[in-house]
Amino acid sequence: MIVPGSASQALAAALAEHTDRALATPEYRWFPDGEECASVPEFGGEEAVVVAATESNDALVELLQLQDAVREAGAETVTTVIPYMGYARQDRAFEHGEPVSARAVARAVSTGTDRVVLVTPHEPDVAEYFDAPVEVLEAAALLADPLPVDLTDPLFLGPDASAEELAVDVRDAYDGGETDFFEKVRDYDTGEVTVMPSDADAAGRDVVVVDDIIATGSTMSEAVAALRERGCDDVYTVCVHGMLAGNARTKLAAAGVTHVVATDTLERAESDVSVAPLVADAL
Template identity: 65%
Template sequence: MIVPGSSSQLLAAALAEETGRALATPTYDRFPDGEGLAAVPDFDGDTATIVAATDSDEAWVELLQLQDAVREAGATDVTTVIPYMGYARQDESFGEGQPVSARAMARAVSTGADRVVLVNPHEAGVADFYDVPVEIVDAASVLAAPLPDDLDDPLFLAPDEGAIDIAETVRGAYGGGDVDYFEKHRDRDTGAIEVSPSDAPVGDRDVVVVDDIVATGSTMSESVAVLNERGAARVFAACVHPMLAANAVTKLRGAGVDRIVGSDTLERGCSVVSVAPVLAAALS
Protein backbone atom coordinates (compact mmCIF):
# COMPACT_ATOMS: atom_id res chain seq x y z
CA MET A 1 0.00 0.00 0.00
CA ILE A 2 0.97 3.62 -0.57
CA VAL A 3 0.93 5.53 2.72
CA PRO A 4 0.94 9.34 2.45
CA GLY A 5 2.35 11.80 4.90
CA SER A 6 0.08 14.80 5.43
CA SER A 7 2.36 17.02 3.30
CA SER A 8 2.38 14.61 0.34
CA GLN A 9 -1.22 13.51 -0.13
CA LEU A 10 -1.54 14.57 -3.78
CA LEU A 11 1.76 12.98 -4.77
CA ALA A 12 0.94 9.76 -2.92
CA ALA A 13 -2.43 9.54 -4.67
CA ALA A 14 -0.76 10.13 -8.04
CA LEU A 15 1.82 7.46 -7.27
CA ALA A 16 -0.88 4.99 -6.26
CA GLU A 17 -2.66 5.61 -9.56
CA GLU A 18 0.61 5.33 -11.50
CA THR A 19 1.59 2.03 -9.87
CA GLY A 20 -1.84 0.48 -9.39
CA ARG A 21 -1.22 0.08 -5.67
CA ALA A 22 -3.82 0.68 -3.00
CA LEU A 23 -3.78 4.01 -1.19
CA ALA A 24 -3.99 3.94 2.59
CA THR A 25 -5.84 6.66 4.49
CA PRO A 26 -3.78 7.65 7.51
CA THR A 27 -5.14 9.80 10.30
CA TYR A 28 -3.20 12.78 11.60
CA ASP A 29 -4.27 13.78 15.09
CA ARG A 30 -2.91 15.98 17.83
CA PHE A 31 -3.19 15.63 21.59
CA PRO A 32 -4.03 18.61 23.82
CA ASP A 33 -0.38 18.87 24.86
CA GLY A 34 0.66 19.39 21.24
CA GLU A 35 2.03 15.92 20.52
CA GLY A 36 1.09 14.47 17.16
CA LEU A 37 -0.22 11.01 16.32
CA ALA A 38 -0.05 9.65 12.77
CA ALA A 39 -1.77 6.28 12.36
CA VAL A 40 -2.79 3.86 9.59
CA PRO A 41 -5.99 2.18 10.79
CA ASP A 42 -6.85 0.74 7.35
CA PHE A 43 -3.39 -0.61 6.49
CA ASP A 44 -3.51 -4.17 5.23
CA GLY A 45 -0.51 -5.82 3.66
CA ASP A 46 3.07 -6.93 4.00
CA THR A 47 4.59 -4.12 1.95
CA ALA A 48 4.36 -0.39 2.63
CA THR A 49 5.58 2.55 0.61
CA ILE A 50 5.49 5.70 2.70
CA VAL A 51 5.54 8.96 0.74
CA ALA A 52 6.33 11.91 2.97
CA ALA A 53 8.03 15.22 2.28
CA THR A 54 9.90 16.39 5.37
CA ASP A 55 9.45 20.12 5.02
CA SER A 56 9.06 20.74 8.75
CA ASP A 57 10.10 19.25 12.06
CA GLU A 58 6.52 18.02 12.52
CA ALA A 59 6.73 16.22 9.17
CA TRP A 60 9.88 14.39 10.31
CA VAL A 61 8.14 13.16 13.48
CA GLU A 62 5.08 12.18 11.47
CA LEU A 63 7.24 10.13 9.08
CA LEU A 64 8.84 8.24 11.94
CA GLN A 65 5.41 7.50 13.39
CA LEU A 66 4.07 6.26 10.04
CA GLN A 67 7.04 3.92 9.68
CA ASP A 68 6.38 2.50 13.14
CA ALA A 69 2.63 2.34 12.53
CA VAL A 70 2.89 0.19 9.41
CA ARG A 71 5.28 -2.15 11.22
CA GLU A 72 2.72 -2.47 14.02
CA ALA A 73 0.10 -3.23 11.36
CA GLY A 74 2.17 -6.11 10.01
CA ALA A 75 4.36 -4.64 7.27
CA THR A 76 7.56 -6.62 6.80
CA ASP A 77 8.97 -4.49 3.98
CA VAL A 78 8.95 -0.68 4.23
CA THR A 79 10.13 1.67 1.50
CA THR A 80 10.28 5.31 2.53
CA VAL A 81 10.03 7.84 -0.28
CA ILE A 82 11.15 11.32 0.76
CA PRO A 83 10.20 13.62 -2.14
CA TYR A 84 11.79 16.59 -0.40
CA MET A 85 14.37 15.95 2.30
CA GLY A 86 14.53 18.76 4.80
CA TYR A 87 17.89 19.38 6.48
CA ALA A 88 19.67 18.14 3.33
CA ARG A 89 21.58 21.42 3.20
CA GLN A 90 22.92 20.79 6.70
CA ASP A 91 25.20 18.03 5.44
CA GLU A 92 28.21 19.09 7.49
CA SER A 93 28.94 20.65 10.85
CA PHE A 94 29.03 24.45 11.01
CA GLY A 95 31.53 24.41 13.86
CA GLU A 96 32.64 22.71 17.03
CA GLY A 97 29.74 21.20 18.90
CA GLN A 98 27.38 21.65 15.95
CA PRO A 99 25.36 18.70 14.58
CA VAL A 100 25.40 17.24 11.10
CA SER A 101 21.62 17.51 11.00
CA ALA A 102 21.15 15.63 7.73
CA ARG A 103 22.99 12.67 9.23
CA ALA A 104 20.89 12.73 12.39
CA MET A 105 17.65 12.70 10.40
CA ALA A 106 18.87 9.98 8.05
CA ARG A 107 19.87 7.72 10.92
CA ALA A 108 16.46 8.16 12.54
CA VAL A 109 14.61 7.25 9.34
CA SER A 110 16.89 4.24 8.80
CA THR A 111 15.59 2.61 11.98
CA GLY A 112 12.16 2.07 10.43
CA ALA A 113 12.86 1.66 6.70
CA ASP A 114 14.26 -1.15 4.59
CA ARG A 115 14.91 1.18 1.68
CA VAL A 116 14.84 4.92 1.08
CA VAL A 117 14.17 6.84 -2.15
CA LEU A 118 15.18 10.51 -2.37
CA VAL A 119 14.21 12.97 -5.08
CA ASN A 120 16.94 15.42 -6.07
CA PRO A 121 18.42 15.98 -2.62
CA HIS A 122 20.26 19.30 -2.43
CA GLU A 123 23.46 17.42 -1.66
CA ALA A 124 23.71 13.92 -3.10
CA GLY A 125 26.16 12.96 -0.36
CA VAL A 126 23.35 12.84 2.22
CA ALA A 127 22.51 9.38 0.84
CA ASP A 128 25.63 8.09 2.60
CA PHE A 129 24.15 9.01 5.97
CA TYR A 130 21.44 6.36 5.77
CA ASP A 131 22.02 2.89 7.18
CA VAL A 132 19.78 1.26 4.57
CA PRO A 133 19.99 1.19 0.74
CA VAL A 134 19.21 4.55 -0.84
CA GLU A 135 18.22 5.41 -4.39
CA ILE A 136 18.37 8.97 -5.68
CA VAL A 137 15.82 9.83 -8.34
CA ASP A 138 16.42 12.73 -10.73
CA ALA A 139 13.03 14.24 -11.50
CA ALA A 140 14.23 17.45 -13.16
CA SER A 141 13.04 16.25 -16.58
CA VAL A 142 9.38 16.67 -15.57
CA LEU A 143 9.87 20.46 -15.39
CA ALA A 144 9.95 20.69 -19.18
CA ALA A 145 6.33 19.62 -19.69
CA PRO A 146 4.63 22.74 -18.21
CA LEU A 147 6.82 25.16 -20.20
CA PRO A 148 5.26 26.80 -23.25
CA ASP A 149 5.75 24.92 -26.51
CA ASP A 150 6.72 28.14 -28.27
CA LEU A 151 9.79 29.24 -26.29
CA ASP A 152 11.77 31.61 -28.51
CA ASP A 153 15.43 30.57 -28.86
CA PRO A 154 15.32 29.24 -25.29
CA LEU A 155 18.18 29.47 -22.85
CA PHE A 156 18.23 27.24 -19.76
CA LEU A 157 20.24 28.76 -16.93
CA ALA A 158 21.59 27.05 -13.80
CA PRO A 159 22.33 29.04 -10.62
CA ASP A 160 26.03 28.13 -10.82
CA GLU A 161 28.42 25.91 -12.75
CA GLY A 162 28.04 23.05 -10.28
CA ALA A 163 24.30 22.82 -10.97
CA ILE A 164 24.48 22.90 -14.74
CA ASP A 165 23.41 19.24 -14.96
CA ILE A 166 19.89 20.12 -13.89
CA ALA A 167 19.61 22.77 -16.61
CA GLU A 168 20.89 20.28 -19.18
CA THR A 169 18.31 17.74 -18.04
CA VAL A 170 15.43 20.18 -18.48
CA ARG A 171 16.79 21.36 -21.84
CA GLY A 172 17.06 17.74 -23.00
CA ALA A 173 13.49 16.99 -21.96
CA TYR A 174 12.25 20.15 -23.64
CA GLY A 175 13.98 19.18 -26.87
CA GLY A 176 16.15 22.17 -27.69
CA GLY A 177 17.83 25.35 -26.56
CA ASP A 178 21.13 26.42 -25.04
CA VAL A 179 22.47 25.89 -21.53
CA ASP A 180 24.48 28.30 -19.42
CA TYR A 181 25.03 29.15 -15.76
CA PHE A 182 25.29 32.22 -13.60
CA GLU A 183 28.61 33.51 -12.33
CA LYS A 184 29.05 35.66 -9.24
CA HIS A 185 31.28 38.73 -9.39
CA ARG A 186 32.36 40.84 -6.42
CA ASP A 187 32.81 44.55 -7.06
CA ARG A 188 36.32 45.51 -5.89
CA ASP A 189 35.20 48.94 -4.77
CA THR A 190 31.88 48.26 -3.06
CA GLY A 191 32.19 44.57 -2.22
CA ALA A 192 28.72 43.98 -3.67
CA ILE A 193 28.11 40.65 -5.37
CA GLU A 194 26.58 40.66 -8.83
CA VAL A 195 25.31 37.69 -10.83
CA SER A 196 25.31 37.33 -14.59
CA PRO A 197 25.13 34.59 -17.23
CA SER A 198 28.65 33.38 -17.94
CA ASP A 199 28.62 33.42 -21.74
CA ALA A 200 25.30 33.21 -23.54
CA PRO A 201 23.51 36.38 -24.70
CA VAL A 202 19.96 36.73 -23.36
CA GLY A 203 18.54 39.64 -25.38
CA ASP A 204 15.14 38.87 -26.93
CA ARG A 205 15.34 35.23 -25.82
CA ASP A 206 13.06 33.24 -23.55
CA VAL A 207 15.05 32.20 -20.50
CA VAL A 208 14.29 29.39 -18.05
CA VAL A 209 16.13 29.69 -14.74
CA VAL A 210 16.38 26.17 -13.32
CA ASP A 211 17.29 25.06 -9.79
CA ASP A 212 16.70 22.07 -7.57
CA ILE A 213 15.05 24.19 -4.87
CA VAL A 214 13.77 27.72 -4.47
CA ALA A 215 13.65 28.52 -0.77
CA THR A 216 13.54 32.26 -0.04
CA GLY A 217 13.76 33.25 -3.71
CA SER A 218 16.40 35.91 -3.03
CA THR A 219 19.16 34.53 -5.25
CA MET A 220 16.83 33.62 -8.08
CA SER A 221 15.03 36.97 -8.01
CA GLU A 222 18.38 38.77 -8.30
CA SER A 223 19.23 36.60 -11.29
CA VAL A 224 15.86 37.25 -12.91
CA ALA A 225 16.27 41.00 -12.46
CA VAL A 226 19.62 40.85 -14.30
CA LEU A 227 18.04 38.91 -17.15
CA ASN A 228 15.27 41.46 -17.55
CA GLU A 229 17.76 44.32 -17.44
CA ARG A 230 19.61 42.62 -20.30
CA GLY A 231 16.53 42.40 -22.46
CA ALA A 232 15.29 38.83 -22.01
CA ALA A 233 11.93 38.32 -23.70
CA ARG A 234 10.30 36.14 -21.05
CA VAL A 235 11.75 34.60 -17.89
CA PHE A 236 10.46 31.42 -16.30
CA ALA A 237 11.53 30.02 -12.94
CA ALA A 238 11.55 26.22 -12.72
CA CYS A 239 12.48 24.10 -9.72
CA VAL A 240 12.00 20.56 -8.51
CA HIS A 241 11.29 21.64 -4.93
CA PRO A 242 9.17 24.82 -4.68
CA MET A 243 9.72 25.59 -1.00
CA LEU A 244 8.89 29.27 -1.62
CA ALA A 245 9.17 30.35 2.00
CA ALA A 246 7.82 33.66 3.29
CA ASN A 247 7.55 36.21 0.43
CA ALA A 248 9.51 34.23 -2.17
CA VAL A 249 6.68 34.29 -4.73
CA THR A 250 6.33 38.06 -4.41
CA LYS A 251 10.09 38.50 -4.84
CA LEU A 252 10.11 36.44 -8.02
CA ARG A 253 7.08 38.08 -9.56
CA GLY A 254 8.40 41.49 -8.59
CA ALA A 255 11.69 40.68 -10.31
CA GLY A 256 9.80 39.94 -13.51
CA VAL A 257 9.21 36.18 -13.60
CA ASP A 258 6.46 35.32 -16.08
CA ARG A 259 5.67 31.98 -14.48
CA ILE A 260 6.91 29.77 -11.64
CA VAL A 261 6.96 26.05 -12.40
CA GLY A 262 7.44 23.46 -9.67
CA SER A 263 6.81 19.78 -9.06
CA ASP A 264 4.70 18.15 -6.37
CA THR A 265 7.63 17.09 -4.19
CA LEU A 266 6.36 20.05 -2.19
CA GLU A 267 2.69 20.76 -2.73
CA ARG A 268 2.39 24.45 -3.52
CA GLY A 269 0.26 26.57 -5.84
CA CYS A 270 2.89 26.31 -8.58
CA SER A 271 3.21 22.50 -8.30
CA VAL A 272 1.88 21.95 -11.80
CA VAL A 273 3.67 18.71 -12.66
CA SER A 274 4.05 15.43 -10.80
CA VAL A 275 7.14 13.35 -10.12
CA ALA A 276 4.92 10.26 -9.71
CA PRO A 277 5.88 8.70 -13.08
CA VAL A 278 9.59 8.99 -12.27
CA LEU A 279 9.06 7.54 -8.80
CA ALA A 280 6.90 4.73 -10.19
CA ALA A 281 9.75 3.73 -12.49
CA ALA A 282 12.15 3.65 -9.54
CA LEU A 283 9.78 1.54 -7.47
CA SER A 284 9.00 -0.99 -10.19
Protein backbone atom coordinates in the same frame (compact mmCIF):
# COMPACT_ATOMS: atom_id res chain seq x y z
CA MET B 1 -0.10 -0.13 0.23
CA ILE B 2 0.73 3.55 -0.23
CA VAL B 3 0.79 5.50 3.05
CA PRO B 4 0.83 9.31 2.68
CA GLY B 5 2.25 11.84 5.07
CA SER B 6 -0.03 14.85 5.53
CA ALA B 7 2.27 17.03 3.36
CA SER B 8 2.28 14.53 0.44
CA GLN B 9 -1.35 13.52 0.00
CA ALA B 10 -1.75 14.43 -3.67
CA LEU B 11 1.53 12.80 -4.67
CA ALA B 12 0.68 9.64 -2.72
CA ALA B 13 -2.73 9.45 -4.39
CA ALA B 14 -1.13 9.84 -7.83
CA LEU B 15 1.44 7.19 -6.96
CA ALA B 16 -1.29 4.77 -5.86
CA GLU B 17 -3.00 5.32 -9.21
CA HIS B 18 0.20 4.79 -11.20
CA THR B 19 1.10 1.61 -9.31
CA ASP B 20 -2.44 0.27 -8.91
CA ARG B 21 -1.87 -0.05 -5.16
CA ALA B 22 -4.28 0.65 -2.36
CA LEU B 23 -4.07 4.03 -0.62
CA ALA B 24 -4.14 4.12 3.16
CA THR B 25 -5.91 6.89 5.04
CA PRO B 26 -3.76 7.85 8.03
CA GLU B 27 -5.28 9.62 10.97
CA TYR B 28 -3.64 12.42 12.92
CA ARG B 29 -4.44 13.63 16.39
CA TRP B 30 -2.73 15.90 18.88
CA PHE B 31 -2.42 15.57 22.62
CA PRO B 32 -2.90 18.58 24.93
CA ASP B 33 0.87 18.99 25.26
CA GLY B 34 1.20 19.43 21.49
CA GLU B 35 2.53 15.97 20.68
CA GLU B 36 1.20 14.43 17.47
CA CYS B 37 0.16 10.83 16.90
CA ALA B 38 0.01 9.59 13.30
CA SER B 39 -1.71 6.23 12.85
CA VAL B 40 -2.76 3.98 9.96
CA PRO B 41 -5.83 2.07 11.17
CA GLU B 42 -6.84 1.09 7.61
CA PHE B 43 -3.50 -0.45 6.68
CA GLY B 44 -3.43 -3.86 5.03
CA GLY B 45 -0.84 -5.97 3.23
CA GLU B 46 2.76 -7.01 3.72
CA GLU B 47 4.46 -4.03 2.04
CA ALA B 48 4.14 -0.39 2.98
CA VAL B 49 5.32 2.55 0.89
CA VAL B 50 5.42 5.62 3.12
CA VAL B 51 5.41 8.82 1.04
CA ALA B 52 6.27 11.86 3.11
CA ALA B 53 8.05 15.11 2.34
CA THR B 54 9.93 16.28 5.44
CA GLU B 55 9.35 19.98 4.85
CA SER B 56 9.10 20.74 8.57
CA ASN B 57 10.13 19.31 11.92
CA ASP B 58 6.54 18.14 12.46
CA ALA B 59 6.55 16.37 9.10
CA LEU B 60 9.77 14.56 10.02
CA VAL B 61 8.33 13.30 13.31
CA GLU B 62 5.18 12.27 11.44
CA LEU B 63 7.26 10.24 8.97
CA LEU B 64 9.00 8.40 11.79
CA GLN B 65 5.65 7.64 13.39
CA LEU B 66 4.14 6.36 10.13
CA GLN B 67 7.09 4.02 9.64
CA ASP B 68 6.54 2.59 13.11
CA ALA B 69 2.76 2.49 12.71
CA VAL B 70 2.84 0.34 9.57
CA ARG B 71 5.19 -2.11 11.29
CA GLU B 72 2.72 -2.33 14.16
CA ALA B 73 -0.06 -2.88 11.60
CA GLY B 74 1.75 -5.86 10.12
CA ALA B 75 3.98 -4.57 7.33
CA GLU B 76 6.90 -6.89 6.70
CA THR B 77 8.76 -4.47 4.43
CA VAL B 78 8.77 -0.68 4.43
CA THR B 79 9.90 1.57 1.60
CA THR B 80 10.19 5.24 2.50
CA VAL B 81 9.80 7.75 -0.32
CA ILE B 82 11.03 11.21 0.68
CA PRO B 83 10.03 13.54 -2.18
CA TYR B 84 11.66 16.49 -0.43
CA MET B 85 14.25 15.86 2.25
CA GLY B 86 14.45 18.62 4.81
CA TYR B 87 17.89 19.35 6.29
CA ALA B 88 19.57 18.04 3.12
CA ARG B 89 21.33 21.40 2.73
CA GLN B 90 22.98 20.92 6.13
CA ASP B 91 25.21 18.20 4.76
CA ARG B 92 28.29 19.25 6.70
CA ALA B 93 29.23 21.08 9.88
CA PHE B 94 29.80 24.70 8.88
CA GLU B 95 31.23 25.64 12.29
CA HIS B 96 33.00 23.68 15.00
CA GLY B 97 30.49 21.97 17.26
CA GLU B 98 27.60 22.16 14.77
CA PRO B 99 25.75 19.00 13.74
CA VAL B 100 25.69 17.39 10.33
CA SER B 101 21.91 17.60 10.38
CA ALA B 102 21.40 15.65 7.16
CA ARG B 103 23.26 12.74 8.70
CA ALA B 104 21.20 12.87 11.90
CA VAL B 105 17.95 12.88 9.91
CA ALA B 106 19.10 10.07 7.63
CA ARG B 107 20.07 7.86 10.53
CA ALA B 108 16.71 8.43 12.23
CA VAL B 109 14.77 7.58 9.07
CA SER B 110 16.91 4.49 8.46
CA THR B 111 15.84 2.86 11.71
CA GLY B 112 12.28 2.37 10.49
CA THR B 113 12.67 1.38 6.84
CA ASP B 114 14.11 -1.27 4.57
CA ARG B 115 14.71 1.08 1.66
CA VAL B 116 14.71 4.81 0.92
CA VAL B 117 13.84 6.65 -2.30
CA LEU B 118 14.96 10.29 -2.57
CA VAL B 119 13.94 12.76 -5.28
CA THR B 120 16.67 15.19 -6.34
CA PRO B 121 18.21 15.85 -2.91
CA HIS B 122 19.95 19.22 -2.64
CA GLU B 123 23.25 17.43 -2.05
CA PRO B 124 23.38 13.95 -3.64
CA ASP B 125 25.99 12.85 -1.12
CA VAL B 126 23.37 12.82 1.64
CA ALA B 127 22.38 9.38 0.33
CA GLU B 128 25.55 8.06 1.93
CA TYR B 129 24.29 9.02 5.39
CA PHE B 130 21.46 6.48 5.35
CA ASP B 131 22.01 3.08 6.88
CA ALA B 132 19.33 1.60 4.60
CA PRO B 133 19.71 1.14 0.82
CA VAL B 134 18.97 4.38 -1.05
CA GLU B 135 17.88 5.12 -4.60
CA VAL B 136 18.18 8.72 -5.82
CA LEU B 137 15.80 9.84 -8.55
CA GLU B 138 16.50 12.88 -10.70
CA ALA B 139 13.36 14.80 -11.62
CA ALA B 140 14.72 17.89 -13.40
CA ALA B 141 13.93 16.61 -16.89
CA LEU B 142 10.22 16.57 -16.01
CA LEU B 143 10.28 20.37 -15.75
CA ALA B 144 10.52 20.77 -19.52
CA ASP B 145 7.02 19.46 -20.18
CA PRO B 146 4.99 22.53 -19.02
CA LEU B 147 7.20 24.97 -20.93
CA PRO B 148 5.81 26.54 -24.12
CA VAL B 149 6.85 24.67 -27.24
CA ASP B 150 7.74 27.91 -29.02
CA LEU B 151 10.33 29.51 -26.72
CA THR B 152 12.45 32.07 -28.57
CA ASP B 153 16.08 30.92 -28.83
CA PRO B 154 15.85 29.57 -25.26
CA LEU B 155 18.63 29.97 -22.74
CA PHE B 156 18.57 27.54 -19.80
CA LEU B 157 20.44 28.93 -16.81
CA GLY B 158 21.42 27.54 -13.46
CA PRO B 159 21.68 30.15 -10.67
CA ASP B 160 25.10 28.69 -9.83
CA ALA B 161 27.60 26.20 -11.26
CA SER B 162 26.13 23.27 -9.31
CA ALA B 163 22.75 23.80 -10.97
CA GLU B 164 24.04 23.81 -14.54
CA GLU B 165 23.64 20.03 -14.73
CA LEU B 166 19.96 20.49 -13.90
CA ALA B 167 19.73 23.14 -16.62
CA VAL B 168 21.27 20.69 -19.07
CA ASP B 169 18.70 18.04 -18.10
CA VAL B 170 15.83 20.44 -18.74
CA ARG B 171 17.38 21.69 -21.99
CA ASP B 172 17.88 18.14 -23.25
CA ALA B 173 14.30 17.21 -22.36
CA TYR B 174 13.07 20.35 -24.12
CA ASP B 175 15.29 19.37 -27.08
CA GLY B 176 16.73 22.76 -27.90
CA GLY B 177 18.55 25.76 -26.50
CA GLU B 178 21.77 26.79 -24.81
CA THR B 179 22.87 26.36 -21.19
CA ASP B 180 24.93 28.49 -18.83
CA PHE B 181 25.04 29.44 -15.17
CA PHE B 182 25.43 32.37 -12.80
CA GLU B 183 28.20 32.73 -10.28
CA LYS B 184 26.78 32.65 -6.77
CA VAL B 185 28.73 33.59 -3.66
CA ARG B 186 27.26 32.99 -0.20
CA ASP B 187 28.50 34.73 2.96
CA TYR B 188 27.94 32.06 5.63
CA ASP B 189 28.29 34.62 8.43
CA THR B 190 25.44 36.82 7.20
CA GLY B 191 23.63 34.36 4.91
CA GLU B 192 23.74 36.97 2.14
CA VAL B 193 24.02 35.64 -1.42
CA THR B 194 25.48 37.63 -4.31
CA VAL B 195 24.67 36.57 -7.86
CA MET B 196 27.07 37.52 -10.63
CA PRO B 197 25.64 37.48 -14.18
CA SER B 198 27.10 35.00 -16.64
CA ASP B 199 28.57 35.92 -20.00
CA ALA B 200 25.68 34.41 -21.94
CA ASP B 201 23.84 36.80 -24.25
CA ALA B 202 20.23 36.96 -23.03
CA ALA B 203 19.02 39.86 -25.20
CA GLY B 204 15.87 39.04 -27.12
CA ARG B 205 15.77 35.47 -25.81
CA ASP B 206 13.39 33.55 -23.60
CA VAL B 207 15.20 32.38 -20.48
CA VAL B 208 14.49 29.40 -18.23
CA VAL B 209 16.19 29.60 -14.83
CA VAL B 210 16.55 26.12 -13.37
CA ASP B 211 17.29 25.11 -9.78
CA ASP B 212 16.63 22.16 -7.51
CA ILE B 213 14.79 24.27 -4.93
CA ILE B 214 13.32 27.75 -4.65
CA ALA B 215 13.21 28.50 -0.93
CA THR B 216 13.02 32.23 -0.19
CA GLY B 217 13.26 33.28 -3.84
CA SER B 218 16.02 35.81 -3.13
CA THR B 219 18.72 34.19 -5.26
CA MET B 220 16.35 33.47 -8.11
CA SER B 221 15.00 37.04 -8.02
CA GLU B 222 18.51 38.46 -8.27
CA ALA B 223 19.22 36.24 -11.25
CA VAL B 224 16.01 37.29 -12.99
CA ALA B 225 16.68 40.98 -12.33
CA ALA B 226 20.11 40.63 -13.94
CA LEU B 227 18.56 38.95 -16.96
CA ARG B 228 15.98 41.72 -17.32
CA GLU B 229 18.78 44.28 -17.32
CA ARG B 230 20.31 42.37 -20.24
CA GLY B 231 17.15 42.69 -22.32
CA CYS B 232 15.79 39.15 -22.22
CA ASP B 233 12.21 38.39 -23.21
CA ASP B 234 10.10 36.09 -21.04
CA VAL B 235 11.63 34.48 -17.96
CA TYR B 236 10.46 31.14 -16.61
CA THR B 237 11.70 29.80 -13.29
CA VAL B 238 11.51 26.04 -12.84
CA CYS B 239 12.52 23.93 -9.87
CA VAL B 240 12.03 20.43 -8.55
CA HIS B 241 11.17 21.58 -5.02
CA GLY B 242 8.99 24.68 -4.82
CA MET B 243 9.33 25.54 -1.15
CA LEU B 244 8.42 29.19 -1.88
CA ALA B 245 8.61 30.25 1.75
CA GLY B 246 7.28 33.58 2.96
CA ASN B 247 6.96 36.13 0.17
CA ALA B 248 9.08 34.18 -2.33
CA ARG B 249 6.36 34.09 -4.97
CA THR B 250 5.91 37.87 -4.72
CA LYS B 251 9.65 38.43 -5.06
CA LEU B 252 9.70 36.41 -8.26
CA ALA B 253 6.71 38.25 -9.71
CA ALA B 254 8.23 41.62 -8.82
CA ALA B 255 11.47 40.60 -10.54
CA GLY B 256 9.56 39.93 -13.74
CA VAL B 257 9.10 36.15 -13.78
CA THR B 258 6.58 35.06 -16.39
CA HIS B 259 5.76 31.67 -14.87
CA VAL B 260 6.93 29.47 -11.99
CA VAL B 261 6.99 25.70 -12.49
CA ALA B 262 7.57 23.16 -9.73
CA THR B 263 6.86 19.49 -9.09
CA ASP B 264 4.64 17.99 -6.41
CA THR B 265 7.53 16.95 -4.17
CA LEU B 266 6.24 19.93 -2.22
CA GLU B 267 2.56 20.48 -2.84
CA ARG B 268 2.00 24.08 -3.85
CA ALA B 269 -0.12 26.02 -6.33
CA GLU B 270 2.90 25.98 -8.66
CA SER B 271 3.15 22.15 -8.68
CA ASP B 272 2.49 21.72 -12.40
CA VAL B 273 4.43 18.44 -12.68
CA SER B 274 4.02 15.18 -10.80
CA VAL B 275 6.96 12.97 -9.94
CA ALA B 276 4.57 10.03 -9.40
CA PRO B 277 5.50 8.26 -12.68
CA LEU B 278 9.18 8.58 -11.85
CA VAL B 279 8.71 7.17 -8.35
CA ALA B 280 6.37 4.45 -9.63
CA ASP B 281 9.12 3.16 -11.93
CA ALA B 282 11.44 2.87 -8.94
CA LEU B 283 9.05 0.82 -6.80
